Amino acid sequence: MPPVMPPSDAPSTALPPDPEALAAARAALCEGAFGASGAEVVVEDCLVGEEVSFFALCDGRTVRAFGSAQDHKRVGEGDTGPNTGGMGAYSPARVMTPALEARVMDRIVRPTVEGLAAMGAPFVGVLFAGLMVDPAGEPWLIEFNVRFGDPECQVLLPRLRGDLAEIVDATARGQLDAVDFGWSDEAALTVVMASKGYPNAPEKGSVIRGLERVEGAQVLHAGTVRDASGSLVAAGGRVLNVTATGPDVATAQHRAYAAVDQIDWPGGFCRRDIGWRAA
Incomplete structure (x- = not known):
């Protein structure tokens, strides 16, 4: 929530409350959204940046x-x-x-x-x-x-x-x-592919195909299993990480999304703007 702002010549005045923050507090305190762990909330300064x-x-x-x-x-x-x-x-x-x-x-x-x-x-x-x-x-x-x-x-x-x-x-x-760390001058970017419904209710069990076609990037598995038929299926919310490198963020971003587009997974989704501040 926004902080309380005390004008120099008047009592402390609260900025207009943020509807999303109020809804989250109401869900935790009044509706039991997080059980006993949501019985208290912490109100802090709103840091922007x-x-x-x-x-x-x-x-x-x-x-x-x-x-x-x-x-x-x-x-x-x-x-x-x-x-x-x-x-x-x-x-x-x-x-x-x-x-x-x-x-x-x-x-x-x-x-x-x-x-x-x-x-x-x-x-x-x-x-x-x-x-x-x-x-x-x-x-x-x-x-x-x-x-x-x-x-x-x-x-x-x-x-x-x-x-x-x-x-x-x-x-x-x-x-x-x-020891020497020896960092590369290249940038790296990873795109998370998640099951539809994530983060609230991810849909598990959807089949993932096409990983063998991926070039120019590394695919890391975070939430996959093999089903009874041997097919690769989603078993969690965040399922795959598709990571690429390049001389700058824009190049790494292009390569990562090119690899994402080679994956056949109708039951998954991803953000299409990872790295937008730097690309």
Whole structure:
């Protein structure tokens, strides 16, 4: 919901309420949409800007940036409709300039890692900072996760030229400063293909054909099984990730959608504008 704005010469005044936010609160608090977990809601400032997923590796002492990506959470084109687990992503994020990366590391990531170490709980692993970059270019921390994101991982790893096993091993052994990441200059973009009805009630069991025809992209399976006849069928909401690389986001986007169009799956759908901010 929008924040309360206190004019300097008057009592605090709330901005006009957002109908979608009010409907979501009513569903949770009055209609039991989320059961006991929805008995309370949190009202926060409405941050406007671009969301960015920022990653760092930490070995308990050393912390190093490990790339950025921009996810597309809403189910529909133009960032419309309900939130999802992610309908696609591209890397590196357009808004994550070297200067902004340095600011994120200095103001958010390093103080967090140093604080954990000072508490006697040094962090070892992947630190995933979900950020909002406001119109002034300032990063705001929304949340931390301790994992690679999905679908962010699908666009980070194709750009990694270093040996992931060596990097992870060095992280676990406290030797992160001794390995080379070796990032590619190319962009990567992934399109999530989901079952019709996702995210509310995905229709499972529809047959997927044509994967053998896909060229110029990698198809990753997230929710597929073989049925009794041996056919590949959808078994979840987000089912396939179609990932391509290129010298820029526009090229990677073109290649990814060309591959999507080679897949015969009437029971699935995807957003057709992944990477729209950068392509």
